[in-house]
Amino acid sequence: MNILIIGGAGYIGSHVAREFLDQGHRVTVFDNLSSGLRKNLFPEGNFIHGDILNYPDLLRAALGKTDRLQPGPKSGVSGGEYAKGGFDAIIHLAAFKAAGESMVKPEKYSVNNISGTVNILNAAAEAGIPNIVFSSSAAVYGEPAYLPIDEKHPTKPENYYGFTKLEIEGFLDWYDRLKGIHFAALRYFNAAGYDVKGRITGLEQNPANLLPVIMEGAAGIRPEIQIFGNDYDTPDGTCIRDYIHVSDLATGHVAALNYISRNNKSLKVNLGSETGFSVLEILETARKVSGQPVPAKIVGRRPGDPAKLTASAQLAKETLGWTAKHSDPETLIKTTWEVYKKN
Numbered sequence: 644m645n646i647l648i649i650g651g652a653g654y655i656g657s658h659v660a661r662e663f664l665d666q667g668h669r670v671t672v673f674d675n676l677s678s679g680l681r682k683n684l685f686p687e688g689n690f691i692h693g694d695i696l697n698y699p700d701l702l703r704a705a706l707g708k709t710d711r712l713q714p715g716p717k718s719g720v721s722g723g724e725y726a727k728g729g730f731d732a733i734i735h736l737a738a739f740k741a742a743g744e745s746m747v748k749p750e751k752y753s754v755n756n757i758s759g760t761v762n763i764l765n766a767a768a769e770a771g772i773p774n775i776v777f778s779s780s781a782a783v784y785g786e787p788a789y790l791p792i793d794e795k796h797p798t799k800p801e802n803y804y805g806f807t808k809l810e811i812e813g814f815l816d817w818y819d820r821l822k823g824i825h826f827a828a829l830r831y832f833n834a835a836g837y838d839v840k841g842r843i844t845g846l847e848q849n850p851a852n853l854l855p856v857i858m859e860g861a862a863g864i865r866p867e868i869q870i871f872g873n874d875y876d877t878p879d880g881t882c883i884r885d886y887i888h889v890s891d892l893a894t895g896h897v898a899a900l901n902y903i904s905r906n907n908k909s910l911k912v913n914l915g916s917e918t919g920f921s922v923l924e925i926l927e928t929a930r931k932v933s934g935q936p937v938p939a940k941i942v943g944r945r946p947g948d949p950a951k952l953t954a955s956a957q958l959a960k961e962t963l964g965w966t967a968k969h970s971d972p973e974t975l976i977k978t979t980w981e982v983y984k985k986n
């Protein structure tokens with residue numbers, strides 16, 4: 644298939660692009676490089692430097708009519724060839740993603756996440772692109788009412804970022820109904836790790852998640868890391884999360900696109916490992932893998948942090964035939980540490 648990956652120069656997007664290329668698809672990345680990196684582009688793919696908030700530019704790209712195409716040296720595609728073929732699907736990963744910041748600067752998230760996605764939906768409708776795979780988030784669920792969280796769990800986001808993702812899922816429902824665009828909304832749990840084959844070396848920009856923070860501790864970028872609370876109702880008192888390796892997320896995108904394009908129907912589905920690991924378990928594994936002491940200090944709880952969050956991935960298994968294969972702490976940390984060492 645011919646795929647337009649919006650946000651494909653970013654952390655998860657580059658892994659998704661790699662997987663589509665590996666599986667023989669044609670890939671064009673559209674990205675404004677606000678947090679994406681040129682280093683994350685592949686010679687077999689094409690690139691368009693553009694912003695989803697600029698509708699005319701986005702539409703030209705979606706129509707394959709842009710004069711801004713930068714063909715990858717090994718893509719075998721010329722500008723003309725690009726213009727001929729329509730896209731079979733958009734993979735939409737472009738967004739701001741810092742939940743804490745979204746509570747202080749909601750307007751930033753309204754514009755980039757919500758208005759940006761409305762532009763993408765309108766461009767897809769105008770260009771006749773029939774499928775969209777969207778990066779949603781477990782943040783749509785909010786405080787867990789039960790565990791593991793399945794797709795029937797109530798959606799009540801605790802932060803504005805999660806609200807933008809839930810709103811977008813609503814737009815996707817309507818564009819499916821009114822414009823016949825099929826979608827897969829992939830509700831990722833905690834994305835972590837780097838390409839298991841070591842082909843992606845661009846570091847995630849401004850990461851706020853546990854694993855990169857611990858890696859910064861191991862690399863000496865941070866003198867000490869903070870553990871937010873050790874008095875939770877969990878075996879070691881620290882919070883438990885469901886970590887999903889980005890290489891697993893990447894295969895999930897390909898499986899989801901195959902499903903919606905073959906069955907002509909949309910779905911909202913969790914992508915998680917179904918296994919929870921505590922902060923201390925991750926920290927201990929990181930110390931072992933890196934051989935570094937990673938100094939850590941226990942500080943107070945952060946407001947709104949649930950003790951435990953784990954996914955049910957049964958729906959992904961049943962519909963997509965997908966399960967996580969690389970989401971054990973050793974693989975998550977080893978692949979991340981390799982990239983930190985290279986940087």
Ligand SMILES: NC(=O)c1ccc[n+]([C@@H]2O[C@H](COP(=O)([O-])OP(=O)(O)OC[C@H]3O[C@@H](n4cnc5c(N)ncnc54)[C@H](O)[C@@H]3O)[C@@H](O)[C@H]2O)c1
Pocket residue numbers: 649650651652653654655656673674675676677678679680693694695696735736737738739740755759778779780781831832833834835847848852
């Ligand atoms: N990292 C996680 O744990 C996680 C969890 C759940 C959902 N998600 C979602 O997955 C997606 C990808 O996340 P990531 O971790 O790879 O983040 P990232 O910041 O590395 O990637 C986002 C990409 O989108 C691009 N982008 C942003 N705004 C743009 C715009 N206006 N026009 C064009 N390009 C734009 C950035 O340059 C970047 O390449 C996001 O939608 C995020 O909300 C991430």
